[in-house]
Amino acid sequence: MVILQTDQPSGPSKPLGKGNTLLLLLPLALLLAPDQAWALQSHGEPEGIYVHQLAHIFYAAALGYLFWDVGRNAFPGKGWRYLQLFCVLMILWNVVAFSGHWLGFHIDNSDLLRPSGYFSSQILGPISGVKLTYFCATLDHLLSVPALFFLFLSLRTLYHSSDTAEKK
Amino acid sequence: MNSLPLAPAIVTDMVGSGFIIVFSFLSLRYAWLLTKKQPENFLWGFLFYFCLTLAAFAISRAMGHLLKHILLFSGNQELWQIFAPVSGGTNTLLMTSLAAVTLYYHKGIEGYQAINRKAKSLKEAYDQLEVAAAQLQEMNLHLEEKVAERTHELSASEKKFRNLFNNSKDMVYFSDPRNHLLTMNSAGFKMLGYPSDGAQALDLADIFKHEKDWDSYHETLLSQGFIKDMEVEFAKADGSTISVLLSATAVYDDKNQFSGCEGIVKDLTRFKTMMAQLFASEKMASVGQMAAGVAHEINTPLGVILGYSQLMMDDFPPESEQAQNLAIIERQTKACRKIVADLLKFSRQSESAREDISINEILLDVIALTQHSLNMDHITVHQDFAQDLPPIVGDTERLRQVFVNLVNNAHHAMEKQGAGELTLISRYDPGRHEVVATVRDTGHGIPENIQPRIFDPFFTTKSVGKGTGLGLSVSYGIIQDHGGRIEVESPVANSQFGEKIQGAAFHVKLPVTLVEAASVSE
DSSP states (O other): OOOOOOOOOOOOOOOOOHHHHHHHHHHHHHHHSOOOOOOSOOOOTHHHHHHHHHHHHHHHHHHHHHHHHHHHHTOOSHHHHHHHHHHHHHHHHHHHHHHHHHHHTTOOGGGEEOBTBGGGOEEESSOOHHHHHHHHHTTTHHHHHHHHHHHHHHHHHHHHHHHHHHHO | OOEEEOHHHHHHHHHHHHHHHHHHHHHHHHHHHHHHHOTTOHHHHHHHHHHHHHHHHHHHHHHHHHHHHHHHHTTOHHHHHHHHHHHHHHHHHHHHHHHHHHHHHHHHHHHHHHHHHHHHHHHHHHHHHHHHHHHHHHHHHHHHHHHHHHHHHHHHHHHHHHHHHHHOSSEEEEEOTTOBEEEEOHHHHHHHTOOTTOSTTOBHHHHBSSHHHHHHHHHHHHHHSEEEEEEEEEEOTTSOEEEEEEEEEEEEOTTSOEEEEEEEEEEOHHHHHHHHHHHHHHHHHHHHHHHHHHHHHHHHHHHHHHHHHHHHHTTSOTTSHHHHHHHHHHHHHHHHHHHHHHHHHHTTOSOOOOEEEOHHHHHHHHHHHHHHHHHHTTEEEEEEEOSSOOOEEEOHHHHHHHHHHHHHHHHHHHHTTTOEEEEEEEEEETTTTEEEEEEEEOSSOOOGGGGGGTTSTTOOOSOTTSOOSOHHHHHHHHHHHTTOEEEEESSEEOTTTOOEESSEEEEEEEEOOHHHHHHHHO
16 A cells, blocks of 8 residues: 655755756757747748738638528528629629739730820730730629629618518 | 720729729618617628628728729829738738628527527517416406306305205204204204204204114214104203104215214104194094994984883882882983983084174183082182174084083192182184184193093093093084184193193184174274
8 A cells, every 4th residue: 555645844955957957058059049040931922912812712702601601591582682692793703803813923014005194004915815804804893893782782672671570 | 906905994993993882881881770770680790790891891992993093093103012012911801801701600690590599489488478477367367257256156155055044944953073063043943942042052962852863863874974854852942842853964074084964853843733633633533423323323222212211100100119210211311312412412413503602602601600619619710801702603502511511621620629720711813713712720731641532532531420531522523513623732831921831721713704803803
C-alpha cells in the first residue's frame, strides 16, 4: 500500500539543470543576433485582384445558397420570387464581373486608344473573342441594375403583403 | 470591325451606378419599414442588414466608378491610380460582407425557425389555455346557474318533503343507532300524547307496549333491513295503549354500518274500533235474527199453555191446590212471554209507533219514574239538558224503556257504594244532525274486556235472579230501530279537565231529520 504524505517539509531548492539554462538563453540569443526571419509574408500585386475575384465567387455562392434556401423553405408570395430573380441576376453579374476582371489581364494598354480624351476610348481591332467579351463585360450594369430593381420590387412586395397579412 | 467604342460602356456604367444607388436605397427603405413594422421577424432583420450592406456596396462601387470616370475624364489618371486600390479593396470587403451576411442568414433562419416553432407551440399552448380558460369561465358561469337551479330544486323538494313530514296524519320518525328518537313529526307526538319538544328524551323501546314486539322489531330491522306492516301496540304518555301499524327502514352509512332507521306509524285505534263495531253490529244482527226465530216459535206454545192453564183454573175452586198450581203456571208463562216480547223488541220484530218526540221530555219522565228509588240509595240526579233540541221521530214508550234500562243499570252500578251521582245530559250535534242523550254514573264502571259483550242477549254481570241480561240488548235493538246508535264509555273522560273519571256513560245518538234540524238552526 502506498501512503501519500502531503505534509512533509519541503527540502532546499534545487539548482537549474543544463537543459533549462539553454532554454532561457535561446530567446536572448535570437534577440541579440537577428537574421532574416521571414516572419511576415509579403503580398504581391496580383493578390488584390485574386482576393476580389474570390470575393465574387464567395458572393455568387452566397447568392446561390440564398436562392436555394428561399426555394427550399417555400416562402409564399411574389416578394420571395422577386428575391430569387435578384439572386439569379446577381449571380450572373458576378460571373460577368469575374469574367471582366479576368479578361482585363488579357487586354493590353496598346489595345485601348483614346484619340480625343477619355470619352472617346475604344478597343482597337482586330476584335477578338476576348476583346468582344471584355467589351460586353463592361456593360455589367445591364445585369446589376435589373437585379437591384428586382430586389426593390421584392422588398416593396413583401412590405405590402405584410401589410395585407396584418389587416387579415 | 476595327474598334469597339467604350463610350456606351462608360455611359451605361455611370447611369447604372446611379440606378444602383437609387434601387439599393429604395430597397433599404422598404427593408427598414418591414423591420419597423415587425421587429420580431428575423427575415426582415436579415433583409435589412443585407440591403444595408448592399447599399454600402452600391455606394462604394458606384462612387468608385463615377470617381474613376471623372478622374480619367479630367486627365487625372495618376490620381485614379491612387484611389483604385482603395475602391477595389472596399468593394471586395463589402462583397465579402454581403456574402457573409447571406450565409449568416442560414444560421439565423434556423434560430428564427426554432424560435418560431417555440413561439408557435407557446401560442398554441396559450390558445389552448385561452380556450380552456373560456370553457372554465363558461363552466363556472354555468356552474353558478346550475348550483342556483339545483339549490332551488332542492329547496322545493325539501319544502315538499318537510310539508309531507309536518302535515302527515301518521307518525313519521327518525332514530339513531341506539334507537333514540332524533326527529318525529307533530302527528307522532300527538298520537303518543307527548309534548312536541320531547323527542330527545324518547327512546323507541319505551313506546313499545310489549317487550316481545320491541325485540321482534329490532331483530327484523337488523336482519332484513326493513319492516312492513307490523301490528304492534304503543304505550301513550298517559299509560293507555294504542294499536298501530308500523313500517320502518334501516339506514346505513357510507361504511355500510347501521346508522338508525326511519319509520311511519299508522294509528289503528279508529280502524279497530270500527271493526269492533262492525263485528258487534253483525253479531247483534245475527243474534237478533236467531232471537226473533226462537221467540216466534216459543210464543205460540206459550200462548197455548197460558190459555189452557187459564181455562183449567175455571174448573177448580180458587182455594184448591190445583187452582194454586195453575196460577203458578200462568204467572211463569206470562214471565216467559215477557222475555219473548223483549226478545222480539231486541230483534225489532215488534211494532212501534212513530211520532215527533222530545228527548228532554222523555228524560224528565224517566227521572220522575226512578227518582224515588235513586234517592233511597243516596244517588244524586243531575240534569244538563240543552234547550231547543230538535224533535226526533220515534216511539216514546220504547225510548222511555231504553232510558229506564240505562238509569236502572246506573243505579245498580252505584247502589253498593251507598252514594253516587247520576247525570242526564242532552245535546244537539249539528255536524252529524244527531240528538245525543247521555246517562252517566259514578259507579264501578265497566271493565274494558267486557265492553264488547254488554249488548249481547242474556249477558249480565248481575247475580242470578236479578236480571235476565236482556235490558241492554233490548235497548240496543230499540235504538237501532230508530236509526241511531248507542255507545259506552268507561271510564268517562272529563271534558273540562281531560282526566278520566270512574264510572260509565252511555251515549244514545238519535238522528234528526234535516227539516227539523234546519228549523233549530234558525
